[in-house]
Amino acid sequence: MAGEAGPRRAAVLGSPVGHSRSPALHRAAYAALGLTGWRYDPIECDEAALPGLVDRLGPEWVGLSVTMPGKRAALARAEQRTERAVAVGAANTLVRLPDGRWRADCTDIDGVTGALTERGWSGTRSGAALVLGAGATADAAVAGLAELGVGQLTLMVRNPARAAGTAAVAKRFGLAAEVVGWDPRLPGVDVVDVVVSTVPAGVADECAPAAARAEFVLDVVYHPWPTPMATAVAAAGGRLATGLDMLLHQAFGQVEQFTGRPAPRAAMAAALPDRVPA
Structure with missing residues (x-):
């Protein structure tokens, strides 16, 4: 039809x-x-x-x-x-x-892979990623990261008990996942290949200074834009994929x-x- x-x-x-x-x-x-x-x-x-x-x-x-x-x-x-x-x-x-x-x-998975690839993703370095948040968007992000070659995942959430579903998705896609509590300093940000923020607007604003040290960032928020995280990453010269990139590619x-x-x-x-x- x-x-x-x-x-x-x-x-x-x-x-x-x-x-x-x-x-x-x-x-x-x-x-x-x-x-x-x-x-x-x-x-x-x-x-x-x-x-x-x-x-x-x-x-x-x-x-x-x-x-x-x-x-x-x-x-x-x-x-x-x-x-x-x-x-x-x-x-x-x-x-x-x-x-x-x-x-x-x-097709949210295509949104993640397409957004990062368009912004210059060329392969993994450490094979690790940091994902902020858990839920349907985080689940799709995990699947996309697996497709891009990521093998190790840290899920940073405010309520670790709510991350069980996303951790299970990671396991189904062959990723080793660790769930950690919320920490605006983003421990490990200097060594992961990418930070993906899947939380609603405003939630990750306090993480902006730490995210600016990341090589790649995907911030799925697209309104209001730019987010403090996006502004910090762009000012630091990091590679930034946006919610609009993800929306377009999905x-x-x-x-x-x-x-x-x-x-x-x-x-x-x-x-x-x-x-x-x-």
């Missing part, structure tokens, strides 16, 4: 969803591909409401982008699931199959799965005029 001509619909589901930049990316892609009549809208939808909403969608729907807090519910709702989505335990992408069923995928795979065509990457990048080019 995704490759057929004629009016089609897609959307991003989340709560809150008004800040999402996904509509700009997908609309730019559909216009560049000549898919007239295609719509992509933001829909306010929490985890509890997601299954029922998906059940009510008509045959004109080709796919859904899913942001917080519905990523685990999206995985559970789908009749088919990619191996990587199952391993991560969450899905940011639901694709309508020709028989009407839904397939879950996690959207490429969604567009390709929804439309059945190669993503028009330049047109989509142009839809994020505030993203600093690599």
Whole structure:
């Protein structure tokens, strides 16, 4: 169905969803591909409401982008699931199959690998990474880091008991993971290959001076921007991948799965005029 001509619909589901930049990316892609009549809208939808909403969608729907807090519910709702989505335990992408069923995928992994690669990642040095936070975004980050060759992971969290799920994801992807308590000094920052901050805006501000010593940093926040961490890393000359980089690279795979065509990457990048080019 995704490759057929004629009016089609897609959307991003989340709560809150008004800040999402996904509509700009997908609309730019559909216009560049000549898919007239295609719509992509933001829909306010929490985890509890997601299954029922998906059940009510008509045959004109080709796919859904899913942001917080519905990523685990999206995985559970789908009749088919990619191996990587199952391993991560969450899905940011639901694709309508020709028989009407839904397939879950996690293109957030591509967001992580694409963002770091675009900013100059060329391989591991120590093979270690420091991830701030635990949850669905951290889980995808762990999977992406494994794909990039990282083998050792430190998870720094405020509540270590809540990191069990992300530690389990790391194990499924073959990473040795250590969970440590929150420390703004970021112990080990001088030797890890990359620091990935997956915490909400404001939480990691106190870590900015330490993060400035890192060789690579991925800060998944993109509003408000720049974060203190991003400012410190840029001022120190470190390599900085941003939340907008991650958003762009995860959207490429969604567009390709929804439309059945190669993503028009330049047109989509142009839809994020505030993203600093690599």
